[in-house]
Amino acid sequence: MPRPTDARRRGEQIETLAAHWLEQRGLTLISRNQHAKGGEIDLIMRDGETLVFVEVRHRRRTDHGHPLETVTPAKQRRIIKAARFYLQTQRLSCPCRFDVVGVTGTRPDLTVEWIRAAFDAY
Template sequence: MPRSDPRFRGEQVEQQVAHWLTERGLTLVASNQHAKGGEIDLILWHGQTLVFVEVRHRRDTRYGHPLETVTPAKQRRIVKAARFYLQTQRLSCPCRFDVVGVTGQAPALEFEWIQAAFDAY
C-alpha cells in the first residue's frame, strides 16, 4: 500500500495512539473492529473499564481540530458498534467512550485524549 494512501496513514496513526495509550497504563484488546453500521478504532482495558476509542487525525487545525469531527451521528455509529462488540464477546462490564485527537505529521504528532468524551444513549 503506498504511503500516501489515507487508509495506510490512518492505520499508522491508530497504531501510534494505541502505543501512546498503553504507555499510559491501558491494555490493548483489539483494533479496527467492524460491526453493523460502524467501526471501533481501538478497544482497550483501563483498569476494570472497557474503553472504546475513536481516533481522529488532521495534519493541521486550519479547518478545525480533529476532536470536532466526532459528530452525534458518528457517536451513534460507534455506540452501535460497541453494543454489537459487547454482545458478540458476551461481555458485561463498565464501558467508556474516549476520543483521541491527533494533529501534525509523523514523527511530530500531538495527542489530545478526551476520556468519557460522550455517553451511550
C-alpha cells in the same frame, strides 16, 4: 486483495501510534478495527476493569477545525451501535467508556490529545 490507499495506511499508522501512546498511560490493547453493522471501533482497550472504546481522529492541520471536533453526534451513534454489537457478540457485561484521541501534525511532529469519557451511550 486490493492494496490499501495512502490515506488508509496513514490511518493505520496513526491508530498504532495512538494505541502505543495509550498503553504508555496504562491502558491495555484488546482489539483494533472492530467492524459491526453500520460502524467501526478503532481501538478497544482496557483501563482497569473498564472496557474503553476509542475513536482515533487525525488531521495534519487545524485550519478547518481540530480532529476532536469531527466526532459528531451521528458518528457517536455509530460507535455506540458498534460497541453494543461487540459487547453482545463477546457476551460481555462490564463498565464501558467512550474515549476520543485527536492527533494533529505530521511525523515526527505529532500532538496527541485524549478525551476520556468523551461521550456517553444513551
